[in-house]
Amino acid sequence: MKKILLPVILLSAFTAGAQVSIVGSGVPVSEDFTGFDGTGFDPAPAAGQLNSNNWEVLGFSDGDLLFGGSAATGDLARGITTGNITSGGLYAFDNSGNTAVYIQPTSSDFNPGSITWKLQNNTGSILTEVDLAYTVYIYNNEGRANNWNCSYSYDNTTFVNIPSLDLVSVEADEDLLYTYNQSTSIPGLSIGDGDFFYIRWDGADVSGSGSRDEFGLDDISLTAYAGEVTPLAELVEDVSVVEGAGAATVSVELNVSANCDVYVSATDGTAEMFVDYL
Template sequence: MVTGMSDGDTTFGGTFATGDLARGASAGGVGTGGLYAFDVAAGDPAFGWQPGTNDFTPGTAVVRFVNDTGAPIVDPTVRYEVWILNDQPRANDVAFGYSTDGVTFTPVPALTVTSVEAADATPAWTMTPETITLTGVTIPAAGTLALAFSGDDVSGGGNRDEFAIDDIVVSFPGCGDGLLQPGEACDDGNDAAGDGCDAACTVEHGFACAGEPSACASSCGDGVVASDEGCDDGDTADGDGCDAT
């Protein structure tokens, strides 16, 4: 859903072939206000906009995620990239907010990215990665999480830079995601047993795990024959039939 365009606001599920909402693909350097598929890097198109007097100043693009896991999601983490082509002598911003009801949005000022007012001598797309864990937020089963990306003029005058959002990811704590969460002794990025970190994210007997994502290796010398050991006599001394490996 997009608001703040001279051709009017949209709703979820709309299809557009002409005008502000369908400016097409571009590498940047455009002057006509509207929505674009900007090639921010080789083979990497991103959802973007060229602000204009009556386009996206202010404006907001909202993407909506549906929780189809069948259970509530608690404390989701949001990751995305902000891309800016600073080719004009004007500063605009990209702000972030979120909502679980699609009506009331909570802004996160710390994630606001503003383009430099002075144009770059050799303009090129630059990227700022953003990550936030929405602590205390619960998305009920079949509920939605709406993410809002807003923009407006900040300073300067004349034409405006180009902006894009890319690689939006919403994840949530769980064993097998490669992130150590409270209550997990390890997390190696999968929920398979036998590799040192089992499906409950506990360290399997005979292994030691460290890092994020966890790297697990057998604990040679603990007297337990792990899945990747041929023997284990309780020590790491050579010459007794079971060596140090």
């Protein structure tokens, strides 16, 4: 799906030196990778490259691409593909004329790995909520399952996972292309005027053996809203279960009347997700 951006937004990923900017409350910021041809990243991108001021890519054997860096050869510049590839790296996926960023993980590439999008709040206000939507392609052509998760950060160091957006590819080889239209709202934020906000997609092995499925990212849309900061209440409950003893139950009670969203996430202790628990 192609999108038309209003001229005032000025968000082309291919404009030299352009920083992706949130210019107003309720004004969408979009990226559909039109024009990307898999020839890499640069802070002053040539035609077909992505602007590294906006993108950071970690976890490939040729080395990490940090914000503002350059990569015009190797893993991060694999060119155009229509899928069913074997060499690890980052490609431009030609999906019947619609372009996406496309990643082939291997044992040493994007395993684990991440791709991060950086935006700046230039609204003049504090942003307190974000609506995020994007498309994920998973070409299940191998006998291994990998995850594809999404998280956000204020500082590109500490990230908060969004469990409702977690995906895992099917382990059994089906030779099928799956399309997932992902969306969520993130409340309770406090993004100051002039501050940056980061969206990260990451992946790693989950189960199975052999080669890995292929993952594409496209049609990203982020709309941020100014307003009063929504208070957040966070609690942590440790659960221990003897292996093989069955299930455990955790109960959380909200004892006051409130219109709120509840997010539940799990962090591994000695257990491993998808192996010891689901």
